[in-house]
Amino acid sequence: MNVDAKPLAELSRLEQCLKAEGIPLTIPKHQILSYSCVDESPSTFVLQTGIVAVHRRSDELLIGIATAPFIFGLTSDVLGNLQEYNLVAQTPCSGFYLPAQKIYQLIHDGNIWQDAFTWVLWINRLLQRRDMQLVGNNSYNQIRAMLLNMASWDDNLRAKIGVMNHIQRSTRISRSVVAEVLAALRQGNYISMSRGKLVSVNRLPAEY
Template sequence: MINTQPVDEFYRLNHRLMPSGTPFEFTQGSVIVPEESNELRTYVFLEGAISLERQTNRLLLGVVASPAIFGLAIGVMPTQEQYHLNVETSCRGYYLPACTTLQLLDKHQLWREAFYWMTWQNRMLEARDQQLIGTSSYAQIRATLLSMAKWDDTLRARIGVMNYIQRRTLISRSVIAEVLAALRQGNYIRMEKGKLVCINRLPLDY
């Protein structure tokens, strides 16, 4: 299936990276700021959901459910942007120095697995760009609702629709509220206490 998360490759990477990692646990609402560390790090998440947010404009790039790896190749070419990792649901995992990650990839010949994982990440970012760049406000809201509908019930019950759409698209809250109200009134979506319950169907145009 296109864009399916390469789980087998993740577990082969995890098998070799974990012995060199430092365990962590974070509660919901925690913010991980990799730049605050004195070293470049690879973060591996085994449980929980995490979102990636660009610091410069607070733009949310997306939510990822575990298993997940961030900073797999940061030791090769450090990013010029600064990012936060927001803990959306309590999570656990481990981190290790990025230089150690590269050494382990080389030692255990895991470049194929790393390539598969990073290609999947790039495809997810491409899909996001297709949905949000050069499209109308309604098209962006619609695409975001459809992506939220794919989450499991636990994650949807924890993340408010209004806040998530605003963080992901930077569309004004008044516009988002107007669209959501119309979709609810037309029985296109169902929400409870600000959380998305289900989508019945979404019109292509608003």
């Protein structure tokens, strides 16, 4: 089992189970969506199409980019309405939402606790990997990790996300430092960029 691969089979079963109580949702590009958008109570969102950016509400730090299919707030009813994150649509998106308090009964009735547990473990793995890449590392190693992560995206996603803006918003490294490192990597033919978007990563030196 590839622990880094999105568990699509489990995600599909969760989606099928939850949509029985789901309320359709269409999100235009750039709209902000919080986990408490429905009557100020915790909600769970199932993204079926589109791309969203996940921001920490306290300081607008970019936590990551999520592409459909994706489930947000599966554990919202347990954690309560903490309102820690906002979702910002990067493209027109669609899906559905439902009150988080209904989640566990639906999962129980559908007998898909293992699928839910697998999804939560995968989310935890994403956050763990992000911490390993960014926390306690110097600026170059953080930029290097972000570039390698972006290189793993499909071409369609990379074409929508500006490299400098994405790295700066994810790490809070100054734009001048990010620009300097990107320029040096391009000059050394370590990366290829076009109109501010990442085209490819050839190889990246371990040290700057």
